[in-house]
Amino acid sequence: MELLERFAQGDIDAFEALFQQFQRDVYGWILRIVRDPAAAEDLTVETFWRIYKARARFDPQASFGAWARRIATNLAIDHLRYRRPEQELPAQLGAPDGPNPALQREARDQIQRAFRRLPAKLQAAATLAFIEEKSYDEIADALGVSVGAVRLRMFRAVRILRKEFNRMGLKP
Amino acid sequence: MTKPENHYDDVRAIVKKTFQPVAGGEPPRDLWPAILRKLDAHALRRRVPWYDWALLGALVGTLAIFPDLILVVMYHL
Numbered sequence: 001m002e003l004l005e006r007f008a009q010g011d012i013d014a015f016e017a018l019f020q021q022f023q024r025d026v027y028g029w030i031l032r033i034v035r036d037p038a039a040a041e042d043l044t045v046e047t048f049w050r051i052y053k054a055r056a057r058f059d060p061q062a063s064f065g066a067w068a069r070r071i072a073t074n075l076a077i078d079h080l081r082y083r084r085p086e087q088e089l090p091a092q093l094g095a096p097d098g099p100n101p102a103l104q105r106e107a108r109d110q111i112q113r114a115f116r117r118l119p120a121k122l123q124a125a126a127t128l129a130f131i132e133e134k135s136y137d138e139i140a141d142a143l144g145v146s147v148g149a150v151r152l153r154m155f156r157a158v159r160i161l162r163k164e165f166n167r168m169g170l171k172p
Numbered sequence: 173m174t175k176p177e178n179h180y181d182d183v184r185a186i187v188k189k190t191f192q193p194v195a196g197g198e199p200p201r202d203l204w205p206a207i208l209r210k211l212d213a214h215a216l217r218r219r220v221p222w223y224d225w226a227l228l229g230a231l232v233g234t235l236a237i238f239p240d241l242i243l244v245v246m247y248h249l
Contacts, residue, residue, distance in 0.1 A: 020204070111186060
């Protein structure tokens, strides 16, 4: 019997095989959105737990990777929704300091806070498009929405960010 | 492949200067044991049927209202 069919019937060995095959992809995807390794670990575990609970609804003919990524994206967005924008980002995920580190760090903190004040859905789309350079098609697939919806989220995110950056006196 | 519009370049430039793309994305440890713990906890919760919890609740409620019955219950245990 196929691995996906065995998984859908609740076979724990099949689930473990799928976990080993996809955990790196799921973890990496979540990390790209939440940008916090500890939170990404917890959310990866939660994603696979939800996958296991929903196994009966999974169609073995469909793509497991795409399904897992969609569940992971929804959980990551929920995490962004409840995380405070003031919370520090792990240092390694920020950009390196330039010639005037103190000034640059302050400006960078302001920009980070502005970015993280975006509504969760807009923030996820903007992170994937601007920082991770993912295509709208890939983002739409992971979010489970149309490319048009991604385009609209990007439009709204850019409008908010541009306003914030102008208020901070940042000239692009 | 659809990419972000060019007229977003100003905002994108600022954001990209502030955040770095995530490289790699390998989990720092094996997460399978954590999944197994969740599975075990779930199995344990499911092993006790709901009516056992209901009976326990009723017993606790009764003892809270009639504390004298505690001695009778203890005698029968």
